[in-house]
Amino acid sequence: MDLREKLIKLPRRESSGAWTQKRFDFQKHWAICKLLDLHRGGNDYVLIVEFHDDVVTLDKEQNPTSISFFQVKTKGNGKFSAADLTRRPKSQGSNERLGSILGKMFLNKVNFESETESLNFVVNRHADQTKLKDLDSHYQIQCSELSSKERSKFSKSLQEEFELDSAPSLDDLLYFQVSDLTIEHQEELTRDRISRFLENVFPGEAYSITPIYNALYAEIGRKSGNSGSLQDFQSLINEKAISRKLFGRMIHDIQSSSRESFRELGNRIWTDLSNEGVPLLRRNRFLRDWKEIPRQRFILLN
Numbered sequence: 001m002d003l004r005e006k007l008i009k010l011p012r013r014e015s016s017g018a019w020t021q022k023r024f025d026f027q028k029h030w031a032i033c034k035l036l037d038l039h040r041g042g043n044d045y046v047l048i049v050e051f052h053d054d055v056v057t058l059d060k061e062q063n064p065t066s067i068s069f070f071q072v073k074t075k076g077n078g079k080f081s082a083a084d085l086t087r088r089p090k091s092q093g094s095n096e097r098l099g100s101i102l103g104k105m106f107l108n109k110v111n112f113e114s115e116t117e118s119l120n121f122v123v124n125r126h127a128d129q130t131k132l133k134d135l136d137s138h139y140q141i142q143c144s145e146l147s148s149k150e151r152s153k154f155s156k157s158l159q160e161e162f163e164l165d166s167a168p169s170l171d172d173l174l175y176f177q178v179s180d181l182t183i184e185h186q187e188e189l190t191r192d193r194i195s196r197f198l199e200n201v202f203p204g205e206a207y208s209i210t211p212i213y214n215a216l217y218a219e220i221g222r223k224s225g226n227s228g229s230l231q232d233f234q235s236l237i238n239e240k241a242i243s244r245k246l247f248g249r250m251i252h253d254i255q256s257s258s259r260e261s262f263r264e265l266g267n268r269i270w271t272d273l274s275n276e277g278v279p280l281l282r283r284n285r286f287l288r289d290w291k292e293i294p295r296q297r298f299i300l301l302n
Contacts, residue, residue, distance in 0.1 A: 002063075003058070003064050003065060003066075003067060003112070003115045004063070004064065004232075004233035005233075006111065006112060006115070007051075007052070007067075007233065007236060008230055008231075008232060008233060008236060010052075010111050010112075012051065012052050022074070022183055022186075023074050024224075025186060025187075026072070026074050026124060026181065026183055026186050027049075027054055027055070027072045027224075028049075028217060028220045028221055028224065029181055029186045029187065029189075029190040029217075030055070030072050030122065030179055030181060031047065031049055031055050031220050032190055032193075032194070032216050032217065032220060033179075033180075033181065033190060033193050034047060034055060034057070034070070035047050035216070035220075035242060035247060036193055036194065036197045038057065038244070039197075039244060039247055039248070039251075040197065040200065043059075043060075043244075044059070044060040044061060044062075044243075044244050045057060045058065045059065045060070045061075045243070045244050046058040046060070046061050046064065046237065046241050046242070046243045046244075047241060047242050047243075048223075048236070048240050048241045049220060049223050049224045049240060049241075050223075050224045050225075050227075050240070051236070051240045052069065052108060052111075053069040053070060053071055053105070053108060054070055054071055054072040055069075055070040055072065056068070056069055056070070057070070059117075061237065061243045061244070061245065065115060066115060066117045067112055067115050067116055067117060068116070068117045068118045068119075068120065069105065069108045069116070069118070069119050069120065070120045070122055071101065071104070071105050071119075071120065071121050071122065072122045072123075072179075073101070073121070073122065073123050073124075074123070074124040074183055075123065075124065076183065080123050082150050082153055082154065084101065085100060085101045085102040085121065085154070086100050086101075086102055086153065086154065086157040087100055087101075088100045088103070088161065099161065100157065100161060101121070102121075102154060102157060102158060103157075103158060103161045103162070105119045105121065105174075106119065106158050106161075106162070106168070109173065110162070116173070118173060118174075118175055119170075119173055119174050119175070120174075120175045120176075120177055121174070121175070121176050121177070122177045122178075122179055123176075123177070123178055123179065124178075124179055124181060124182060124183055139177060139178050139179075139180065140175060140176065140177045140178075141175070141176050142171070142172070142174070142175055143170045143171050143172075143173065143174035143175065143176075144171035144172065151170065151171065152167075154170055154174070155167035155168055155169065155170060158170075187213075190213070191209050191213050194209055194212055194213055194216070195209055198212070198251075201251065212251070215250060216250070219242065219250070220242075223239070223240050223241065223242065226239045226240055266287060266290040266291070267287075269286070269290070270283050270286065270287050273286065
């Protein structure tokens with residue numbers, strides 16, 4: 001099976017634990033920020049939500065060959081530690097051990113052995129006070145950068161959980177990331193990321209953040225909630241994913257609408273001024289200055 005077939009045919013992870021609204025919102029906001037980063041990178045991509053993992057990315061839409069998995073976790077208080085990743089809680093009502101966080105992540109490598117580029121454990125900004133060595137001062141570190149004791153603990157834990165003959169190496173596979181989003185200010189920070197993205201894509205133009213933010217947030221939420229049966233790779237793209245092509249079209253459509261709304265607002269104010277008896281010369285001066293706003297905004301931002 002190629003990667004497209006595996007995505008559809010291999011069993012997906014079961015949903016575990018109750019979602020609080022803030023936790024679910026954080027995942028959606030993180031996915032939006034990841035989408036902006038991917039699009040800014042210039043390469044083709046597909047971002048998939050709530051499918052085999054919290055967020056999954058493919059290297060391209062047509063005949064993908066590489067896949068990365070992102071487990072997004074939040075913590076209000078306390079610290080994330082190696083023990084949090086390797087702990088295997090007991091099943092409710094029995095002594096059977098459930099899979100650890102690390103085990104659930106590694107299962108993706110088992111299922112997509114040759115296609116997996118990376119497994120990523122993403123935590124909210126508060127968790128930069130982590131017990132994992134060196135993650136305090138870095139937003140991303142590779143497993144190879146951890147202490148030998150921590151690396152050994154992870155590998156031996158997976159060897160036991162999956163009953164492997166030898167401990168797997170995670171050095172070039174597993175990454176730890178601290179998001180620049182906080183639980184408390186996730187929406188404001190995401191809006192800021194969208195604003196900076198648009199300033200880069202549409203320099204010197206006026207735009208409204210709200211319709212773009214609302215559209216992205218709603219689309220990520222809708223894709224996350226789609227849980228019906230998927231017949232093939234194309235239905236996966238349609239129901240659970242945002243590709244570079246789709247995101248580019250969304251941004252273009254929303255931005256075109258925002259530009260038109262800006263012009264319409266200026267014309268409406270001009271008409272209101274006319275109705276209030278403002279002289280034509282002053283009204284025309286207003287309209288001239290109004291049209292200068294995008295250019296002046298670009299100058300100030302730069």
